[in-house]
Amino acid sequence: MTLDDLPTPCLVLDRVVMTRNIARMAEAVGRHGVALRPHMKTAKSIDVARLALEGQPGGITVSTLAEAEYFSAHGISDILYAVGITPQKLDQVAKLNAMGAQIIVITDDTDTAAGIAAHPQPPRTLIEIDTGESRGGIAPDSDALVEIAERLGPRLAGVMTHAGHSYGAHSVSEITEIAEHERAGVVQAAERLRSVGHAAPIVSMGSSPTALHAVTLTGVTEVRAGVYMFGDLFQAEIATHGIDDIAVTVVTSVIGRQPGRVLIDAGGLALSKDRSTEGREKDYGFGLVLDLAGQRSYGDAIVRRAYQEHGVVELNPERAATLKVGDKLRIAPNHTCMTAAAHDRYHVVDGGEEVVAVWSRVNGW
Amino acid sequence: MTLDDLPTPCLVLDRVVMTRNIARMAEAVGRHGVALRPHMKTAKSIDVARLALEGQPGGITVSTLAEAEYFSAHGISDILYAVGITPQKLDQVAKLNAMGAQIIVITDDTDTAAGIAAHPQPPRTLIEIDTGESRGGIAPDSDALVEIAERLGPRLAGVMTHAGHSYGAHSVSEITEIAEHERAGVVQAAERLRSVGHAAPIVSMGSSPTALHAVTLTGVTEVRAGVYMFGDLFQAEIATHGIDDIAVTVVTSVIGRQPGRVLIDAGGLALSKDRSTEGREKDYGFGLVLDLAGQRSYGDAIVRRAYQEHGVVELNPERAATLKVGDKLRIAPNHTCMTAAAHDRYHVVDGGEEVVAVWSRVNGW
Numbered sequence: 048m049t050l051d052d053l054p055t056p057c058l059v060l061d062r063v064v065m066t067r068n069i070a071r072m073a074e075a076v077g078r079h080g081v082a083l084r085p086h087m088k089t090a091k092s093i094d095v096a097r098l099a100l101e102g103q104p105g106g107i108t109v110s111t112l113a114e115a116e117y118f119s120a121h122g123i124s125d126i127l128y129a130v131g132i133t134p135q136k137l138d139q140v141a142k143l144n145a146m147g148a149q150i151i152v153i154t155d156d157t158d159t160a161a162g163i164a165a166h167p168q169p170p171r172t173l174i175e176i177d178t179g180e181s182r183g184g185i186a187p188d189s190d191a192l193v194e195i196a197e198r199l200g201p202r203l204a205g206v207m208t209h210a211g212h213s214y215g216a217h218s219v220s221e222i223t224e225i226a227e228h229e230r231a232g233v234v235q236a237a238e239r240l241r242s243v244g245h246a247a248p249i250v251s252m253g254s255s256p257t258a259l260h261a262v263t264l265t266g267v268t269e270v271r272a273g274v275y276m277f278g279d280l281f282q283a284e285i286a287t288h289g290i291d292d293i294a295v296t297v298v299t300s301v302i303g304r305q306p307g308r309v310l311i312d313a314g315g316l317a318l319s320k321d322r323s324t325e326g327r328e329k330d331y332g333f334g335l336v337l338d339l340a341g342q343r344s345y346g347d348a349i350v351r352r353a354y355q356e357h358g359v360v361e362l363n364p365e366r367a368a369t370l371k372v373g374d375k376l377r378i379a380p381n382h383t384c385m386t387a388a389a390h391d392r393y394h395v396v397d398g399g400e401e402v403v404a405v406w407s408r409v410n411g412w
Numbered sequence: 413m414t415l416d417d418l419p420t421p422c423l424v425l426d427r428v429v430m431t432r433n434i435a436r437m438a439e440a441v442g443r444h445g446v447a448l449r450p451h452m453k454t455a456k457s458i459d460v461a462r463l464a465l466e467g468q469p470g471g472i473t474v475s476t477l478a479e480a481e482y483f484s485a486h487g488i489s490d491i492l493y494a495v496g497i498t499p500q501k502l503d504q505v506a507k508l509n510a511m512g513a514q515i516i517v518i519t520d521d522t523d524t525a526a527g528i529a530a531h532p533q534p535p536r537t538l539i540e541i542d543t544g545e546s547r548g549g550i551a552p553d554s555d556a557l558v559e560i561a562e563r564l565g566p567r568l569a570g571v572m573t574h575a576g577h578s579y580g581a582h583s584v585s586e587i588t589e590i591a592e593h594e595r596a597g598v599v600q601a602a603e604r605l606r607s608v609g610h611a612a613p614i615v616s617m618g619s620s621p622t623a624l625h626a627v628t629l630t631g632v633t634e635v636r637a638g639v640y641m642f643g644d645l646f647q648a649e650i651a652t653h654g655i656d657d658i659a660v661t662v663v664t665s666v667i668g669r670q671p672g673r674v675l676i677d678a679g680g681l682a683l684s685k686d687r688s689t690e691g692r693e694k695d696y697g698f699g700l701v702l703d704l705a706g707q708r709s710y711g712d713a714i715v716r717r718a719y720q721e722h723g724v725v726e727l728n729p730e731r732a733a734t735l736k737v738g739d740k741l742r743i744a745p746n747h748t749c750m751t752a753a754a755h756d757r758y759h760v761v762d763g764g765e766e767v768v769a770v771w772s773r774v775n776g777w
Binding site: 088131158162183300310316319355357359382388390410411412 | 681686753
C-alpha cells in the first residue's frame, strides 16, 4: 500500500525524519549527562515512545490520565503526569499505580498538597515551579514552596518547571537565555527544599526549544520535551529545526478547483484551527502544501482558509491548473500536537510513499 | 451520576436546550412547507439524529464518509454527502450503497462528473452551486452547469448550495438578504437545467442562519442545517440564537489558581483552537465560563488562553479567590462543531446536573 491508496484526509508519519529528530534531541540532552523523559503528549503512541526511549532510562511524561493508562498498559511504568493534579483524580492515579504504574503527579497548591498527603494511596509528587511562563507554578523563592513541601511530607519527590515561553522566542540566543533561567529557577527551588531538609531527588525541566539549546543543565536531573519528535512549522520558525525535519503531515485530496486555488478535503478538523504561525515571520495559514512525496514542489503555497472539512489552497494559476480533482497533496502542520489529535492512527513511511506500518494513538481523556 | 462525578474535561449535552433548538428550526423550515435534511457534521450521533428527524422525511446530510457509514449502519439510508466527491471515494460510496444506503454525492467538476457516470455503480449526484460563499461550486449562470449535467446523465439528481458566508453577517436583515440570494441562485440553476430537459428533482440549500431567517423558500425542495441543534457563542453573536440556547458545553476542573485567574484542565484540545469570535462584537477567547449548573454566575469571564491541556480563565480577583483546585466549571464553546470533535461521547443532561445518558459520536474519516 502506498500513500496514494489511503482514504483522505489521513495522518502520515515519516519514521526516517522522526528518528533523526529523536537522535538529535538525545544527543543534545545526553551531552549534559542528563536523562530525557520524553513527553508523549504529541505522539500519544507506544510505537513512538519505544523509539524515543532508546538509550534513555525509560520514564515518560504525559498530559492526560488516558495517556497514563495507555502507556502503563503497554509496559511503561515511570510516568510523570505533568498537568496539575486535582483531588478527584487521585483515585484514578492510585488505581493505575496499584496495577503496576508509578505515576508521579504535580501540584503548586497548598490545599491540594494536603489532599495528596491525606489520600490512602498518595502518589509521589513534584512541586511545579514557574520560571517565567506565568502559566502554572510558584516562584522559586516563594514562601509557598516550603509550605507545600511540608504538606506533602514523604510524598515529595522534587520539583519541575516548563519554560513554555521559549515558544515565543525569536532567536537561538533568546532560547538559550530562557533555558538558563528555567534551569537556574528549578535548581534554586530544589536547593531551597534541600536546605530545610527535604530530599528533592527529581529536578525536572524542559520544553523542546530549551532542551535543545541549553548551554548547561547543572543541577537538573531530567529534561522533558515532546514536539521535537515530529516538529512543525511553528518550531521551524523558532529555529528548533528546519522545514525538512517535520515528520508528520496530512495527506489530502483535491476536491475542487478554481482559478488560483484548489479546495482540499483537509479542513479545520483534519489540520486543526491552530494559527500559531500568525504574526511570525512567515504566516503559514493552516499549513504548508507539499506534494505526495513530501517535497515543496508548490513553493510557498499554503492552506489559506479552513472550514470544517474544506481547506482552501492558494496557488499560482499555472500550478492550480495542473491539479485535478482526486490528486493528492501533503500538508505540513502549524502545530503538530493539535493536528495529530484529530487522527486516531499514523500511516508510517520510511522516507518514501510506501506505508510500512499503521500505529495507533490514544486521544481524549 | 451527576456532572460533578465525571472525569474532566468532558462534553455535556443538554437535551432540553437541544430539543428546543430542534423544534425552533423545524418550525422555521416547516412554515415554508419544505423538508429539513439535518446536517449531522456537528452532532455526529445517531441519538441526536433521531431527535432532529422527528417530523421530517428522514434524509440527513453528512460531511465525511465515516459519518455516512455510521448513520447507514444505524438505519438511516437517505444520506447527502455534502463535500465534493473524488473519483477514489466512489468505491466506498458504492460499497455503502450496495449494503442499503442511498448516498447522494456532490460535484462542481466536469471531469469528476464524467468519472461518476463511468463508475460501475454510480451514485445519484447534485451539482454544487456557488451563491456567494466562493468556496466550492459553480455560478448559477455558468456554462459548466449544463456541461456537468450532460456528463452526469441519468445520475443527475439536482442542485445544492451552501451560503456559508451567512456566518459573516452582522444582522438578521443581512442574513435574510443572503438567504434570498442563496434561494434565488440555486433555483435559477435548477430551472436552467430543467429548461434543457434535465429533471433536477432536488433543490437543496442551507446554513443554520439562512435556514432560520429565509423569508421565502419558493422553488427549494429541502433545507440543510446542522449547528442549530447545539448552537455556540459564534452563532449567538450573529443572532441565530441566544447564549441560553447553547446545548453543548465542556465540564472542566480548576487545576491551579493565581490572583485574578484560574487554570483549568480544558485547553486547546478540549475546547479547540477555534477563535471565530475574534473580531466580533464580543471576543469570547476560547469560551465563556459558566458554573457547573450552566449558569453565568461568573459574568463575562472567558477562557483567555489555551495551551494543549491548560486553559487560563480570567476572573475578577474576588471570584478567583472563591475557587479552589478541583472545583468544576462549564465552558460554552466558540464553535461547537470544532469543540465536540475532540470528544468521543456526550454526557446528556435534561437541564440539571444528573447524567441521564451517554451518547457516542463518530469522529475521524
